[in-house]
Amino acid sequence: MERRAFIKASMALAAWCGVPAMSTLFTRSAEAAEANVADGGELPFDFNALKKMAKDLADKPYGGAPQPLPKTLAELTPQAYNAIQYDHAHSLWNGLPDRQLDVELFHVGMGFKRRVRMYSVDPVKHMAREIHFRPELFNYHDAGVDTKQLEGFSNLGFAGFKVNKAPELTRRDVVSFLGASYFRAVDDTYQYGLSARGVAVDTFTDQPEEFPDFTAFWFDTPKPGDTTFTVYALLDGMSITGAYKFVIHCEPTRVVMEIENHLHAREDIKQLGISPMTSMFSCGTSERGRCDTIHPQIHDSDRLEMWTGNGEWICRPLNNPQSLQFNAFSDNSPKGFGLLQLDHDFDNYQDVIGWYNKRPSLWVEPVGDWGKGAVNLMEIPTTGETLDNVVCFWQPEKPVKSGAEFSFSYKLYWSSEPPHRSPLANVLATRTGMGGFPEGWAPGENYPQVWARRFAIDFVGGELKAFADKGIEPVINVSHGKIKNIEILYVQPFDGYRILFDWYPDSDSVAPVELRMFLRNGQTALSETWLYQYFPPAPEKRKYIDDRKMTK
Structure with missing residues (x-):
């Protein structure tokens, strides 16, 4: 996936079901054109109508690839595409009194071939007007676009939209929907990071992944002073269609989205992903072998956090593996999960x-009972930071058959800290390095050169300090190999505890090592559960060099 431009945007132009004929939709109102960027004729609209639209669409064949764009748009470079800017004077809610939010649209072009239709909705009258593409809505600057080639393309549509927030309504966007069903939001740092998607289809199966598109959006006009807005979306793909309702709260320090979807399967689906998110992890505090960079760390997210249906909190640090890895964490009625970025110290990145x-961070909070399924995590090897290489989503237990209908409701929290954390001690960081000898020494004459891998897991918070005198016991399970040299250290600089242990191989196997640990006192759990996946080197690489015996 191309992080910077979402090149895997649209793959097909759908046949529209339940939508009036194009001739009707393109009937223009001169008065509306003068008063509002939405220049189409009035059409009835509400969420029930959209749900019927998605259902009817699923009964028809998929529309196939999008129609070609004019040459001047199809051949845009990323730099030229970024030079095209929406004209602020034509923003959707430009005339709204006490305007706190506003919508601007993205131009089609480059890899964004899907022609997405946009509508402005009067939520009182339940009437919608379409916004038709016209060049005067954009400033082309030095993009080199030949606008004469765009004449006659009244159905060109748009690629997506962004939402700006006061007090900088022409400069600060807080929400962006662009490419396939991708969307993002920011917290009060105004720095985008990981992305979410409407749905994931066959992310890790024996057939190519499918990327359904949001093909149309309807915007309820907000009341004066509102910092919440509602947008509806129609999803269309080879195997699935859907109707979505997003109630988006643009709060002072975060964005919260209440999402309701109604999905219809056109075909059998081997793997359906609900509330998928994609992120990037190149290197962090452990396993830096694949990260040749001047920066101490590079990642959009540092961990997968899960709050299971039985109340257990699980921290799974992310990896940049040597080969593609897929893990499924089974659960029943999950309370929440997300990809988190909890290290906000500039010194740990040194990246300007x-x-x-x-x-x-992005946290998913299911609304209602999602039943049995699994939180799926896919990690893809990367040598840089330009590709999203982490995918996470909820997969329902039951397989999806053609004609099936299902609905999910959930909340998404885009914020520096998730809305919920374990009241027990939390994992602060995971570190790994060579082991098999006391900390502060090295293999050599005083200690056998027996290869091992050391792990250091830092815990903070909870009641660890209160139980220090009573005893803190690390409970460690490992899929293969042996654990030795366990130590518990109080670390004053972060006011927490570091658990040290060494993993020793008991065979030549290079299969991933699954590690699991939590802290307890007697029968009292003191920490969330730490999970880790370690990839041991080949046997011939399990050697130490005694630097006192190094030769040319």
């Missing part, structure tokens, strides 16, 4: 381009 210390 990506500003990874400012990137938000």
Whole structure:
């Protein structure tokens, strides 16, 4: 996935069901054109109508690839595409009194071939007007676009939209929907990071992944002074259609989205992903072998956090593996999960381009009972920071058959800190390095050169200090190999505890090592559960070099 431009945007132009004929939709009102950017004729609209539209669409064949764009748009470079800016004077809610939010649209072009239709809705009258593409809505600057080629393309549509927030209504966007069903939001740092999607289809199966598109959006006109707005979306893909309702709260320090979807399967789906999110993890506090960079860390997210249906809190630090890895964490009625970015210290990144210390976390809070399924995590090897290489989503247990209908409701929290954390001690950081000897020493004459891998997991918060005198016991489970040399250290600089242990191989296997640990006192759990996946090197690489015996 191309992070910077979402090149995997649209793959097909759908046949529209339940939508009036194009001739009707393109009937223009001169008065509306003068008064409002929405220049189409009035049409009835509400969420029930959209749900029927999605259902009817699923009964028809998928429309196939999008129609070609004019050459001047299809051949745009990323730099030229970014030069095209929406004209602030034509923003959707430009005339609204006490305007706190406003909508601006993205131009089609480059990899954004899907022609997305946009509508402005009067929520009182339940009437919608379409916004038709016309060049005067944009400033082309030095993009080199030949606008004469755009004449006659009244159905060109748009690529997506962004929402700006007061007091900088022409400069600060807080929400962006662009490409396929991708969307993002920011917290009060105004720094975008990971992305969400409307749905994921066959992310990790024996057939190519499908990227359904949001093909149309309807915007309820907000009341004066509102910092909440509602947008509806129609989803269309080869295997699935859907009707979505987003109630988006643009709060002072975060964005909260209340999402309701109604999905219809056109075909059998091997793997359906609900509330999917994509992020980037190049390197963090452990396993830096694939990260050749001047920066101490590079990642949009540092962990997968899960609050399971039985109340257990689980922290799974992210990896940049040597080969693609897929893990499924089974659950029943999950309370929440998300990809989190909890390290906001600039010194730990030293990055003035990506500003990874400012990137938000994304937390999913299911509404209602989602039943049995699994939180799925896919990690893809990467040598840089330009590709999203982490995918996470909820997969329902039951397989999806053609003709099936299902609905999910949930909340998304885009914020520096998730809305919920374990009241027990939380994982602060995970570190790994060579082991098999006391901390502060090295393999050599005083200690056998027996290869091992050391792990250091830092815990903070909870009641660890209160139980220090009573005894803190690390409970460690490992899929293969042996655990030795366990130590518990209080670390004053972060006012927490570091658990040290060494993993020793008991075979030549290079299969991933699944590690699991939590802290307890007697029968009292003191921490959330730490999970980790370690990839041992080949046997011939399990050697130490005694630097006192190094030769040319």
